[in-house]
Amino acid sequence: MKIYGITTESSFVLPNIATSTIESLLDDTGTTKGAVVHYTQGDKGKVHHWVQRIRQHPHPRIYLMPLALIYEGEKPPTLLQKQFDECVSVTQLNSASSTKSALFERVGQWLDRIPNLDNNSSDSSIPFKILRLMASRNKGLEPILTPSNNRGFVYPAIEPMFERSDDSPITSLDFLHRQQFLGRDFFKRAHFCPICESAFLNFIETCPDCAAENLTKEELVHHFKCGHVDNLSHFERHNQLVCPKCDERLKHIGVDYDKPSIVYQCKQCTLQFQDPLLKVQCYSCESVSNIDDVSVEDIYVYQLSAIGLNAALYGLDALFTSILQTDLQLFSNREFKSFIHIEKARISRYKKSTSCVATIYFENLDSLFHRLGKRTEQLFKEISAVFKSVFRESDVISALNESVFVILMTETSEENANLALNRLKNAIQDLFEASLAKELSVGILTRVHRIDSASDLNLMLENALKVEEK
Numbered sequence: 001m002k003i004y005g006i007t008t009e010s011s012f013v014l015p016n017i018a019t020s021t022i023e024s025l026l027d028d029t030g031t032t033k034g035a036v037v038h039y040t041q042g043d044k045g046k047v048h049h050w051v052q053r054i055r056q057h058p059h060p061r062i063y064l065m066p067l068a069l070i071y072e073g074e075k076p077p078t079l080l081q082k083q084f085d086e087c088v089s090v091t092q093l094n095s096a097s098s099t100k101s102a103l104f105e106r107v108g109q110w111l112d113r114i115p116n117l118d119n120n121s122s123d124s125s126i127p128f129k130i131l132r133l134m135a136s137r138n139k140g141l142e143p144i145l146t147p148s149n150n151r152g153f154v155y156p157a158i159e160p161m162f163e164r165s166d167d168s169p170i171t172s173l174d175f176l177h178r179q180q181f182l183g184r185d186f187f188k189r190a191h192f193c194p195i196c197e198s199a200f201l202n203f204i205e206t207c208p209d210c211a212a213e214n215l216t217k218e219e220l221v222h223h224f225k226c227g228h229v230d231n232l233s234h235f236e237r238h239n240q241l242v243c244p245k246c247d248e249r250l251k252h253i254g255v256d257y258d259k260p261s262i263v264y265q266c267k268q269c270t271l272q273f274q275d276p277l278l279k280v281q282c283y284s285c286e287s288v289s290n291i292d293d294v295s296v297e298d299i300y301v302y303q304l305s306a307i308g309l310n311a312a313l314y315g316l317d318a319l320f321t322s323i324l325q326t327d328l329q330l331f332s333n334r335e336f337k338s339f340i341h342i343e344k345a346r347i348s349r350y351k352k353s354t355s356c357v358a359t360i361y362f363e364n365l366d367s368l369f370h371r372l373g374k375r376t377e378q379l380f381k382e383i384s385a386v387f388k389s390v391f392r393e394s395d396v397i398s399a400l401n402e403s404v405f406v407i408l409m410t411e412t413s414e415e416n417a418n419l420a421l422n423r424l425k426n427a428i429q430d431l432f433e434a435s436l437a438k439e440l441s442v443g444i445l446t447r448v449h450r451i452d453s454a455s456d457l458n459l460m461l462e463n464a465l466k467v468e469e470k
């Protein structure tokens with residue numbers, strides 16, 4: 001088995017391109033544009049390991065590298081093929097090489113659009129890497145069914161990004177979907193063990209009385225003329241059907257007789273019944289459950305949303321805003337300005353009210369992702385809950401950008417606004433400590449401005465952004 005590093009965007013022809021080692025490929029964040037793995041029978045484990053090393057690398061130029069699999073003879077297993085961007089047999093190589101170079105070029109061009117991409121770039125959040133993989137290919141993510149995973153299906157393209165084959169790919173995709181970075185379409189509905197979530201279930205018909213599994217199943221026959229209903233075997237006589245009650249021969253189904261249903265007989269307690277009790281046994285954990293307890297879930301095909309495409313290029317900092325958006329109502333900047341305008345008019349008319357605008361700036365919010373990875377979402381949700389508890393429903397919240405928030409606090413004195421902001425700060429700092437993010441350099445800067453008829457909103461917002469610059 002060989003690996004070739006592709007350094008030009010032109011099409012390639014084996015063996016004119018130089019072979020590489022996986023190590024030198026992983027070290028080269030500058031020149032390699034893609035890699036071709038020459039697969040021979042029996043290399044499955046090794047190929048998978050190489051793809052893992054590439055896709056788990058933190059540098060975008062490495063983990064997003066286009067990968068082609070070239071094989072001789074028999075096709076590699078589907079699961080392996082789908083971990084690659086392209087899979088071609090050696091004999092088709094010449095005609096297929098132009099499509100591969102197009103792919104290499106597309107990924108290369110997408111990488112060039114990432115702002116500030118340099119040799120030290122490093123992405124640690126797996127959901128973010130998934131977004132980038134999808135965006136750089138401009139491709140959806142399809143599952144395939146497989147007995148090799150406990151859940152019975154996998155998303156082969158992203159599988160190599162994960163260490164073990166647990167359900168974290170599904171958790172990550174679900175997370176990205178909830179944040180509206182991914183859209184999804186129905187693919188299949190499947191049944192899972194309520195105890196261990198395995199898809200490998202044995203559906204068993206059991207006796208409703210003694211719970212035995214050893215049942216016989218037989219059709220019932222209904223003789224129209226005499227009205228007799230009995231098991232099919234009681235009608236069978238020398239390859240003919242004869243009614244055991246009136247001895248008449250039954251010739252035509254629908255004319256002489258019909259088969260109204262099926263009857264079960266328990267071989268243990270001899271009970272006859274029509275509806276057996278359906279039980280489910282899991283092949284993985286061996287637990288037996290009632291059919292109603294089995295979890296039924298939908299499996300999806302995913303595509304990037306417009307926000308997802310944006311987040312893939314510019315980063316996940318927008319994630320916090322999107323979580324706040326789901327939990328609280330965030331107003332647009334334009335709406336926020338109209339609210340301030342109305343509030344100013346109200347204050348100058350009644351003269352009694354005091355309202356304030358608070359600005360909150362989070363420093364280095366994105367550093368949370370690098371430290372916490374998957375746990376960031378949970379932390380953001382908790383911060384969002386703090387926002388919800390500190391601000392009232394009559395307060396108007398808007399995001400100036402991913403890390404600056406402005407809040408109109410109606411009927412609130414400067415003193416009370418400052419108290420509220422301090423409560424918010426303390427609660428969030430407690431959360432950071434609780435999530436072992438103590439050493440995080442996330443700072444929270446706040447400021448309160450009182451609204452009067454002379455307040456200049458633009459100036460307030462400018463000041464809010466100045467906090468950010470300092």
Ligand SMILES: [Zn+2]
Binds near residue numbers: 211212271
């Ligand atoms: Zn029984």
Ligand SMILES: [Zn+2]
Binds near residue numbers: 227246
């Ligand atoms: Zn009869």
Ligand SMILES: [Zn+2]
Binds near residue numbers: 194286
């Ligand atoms: Zn189970």
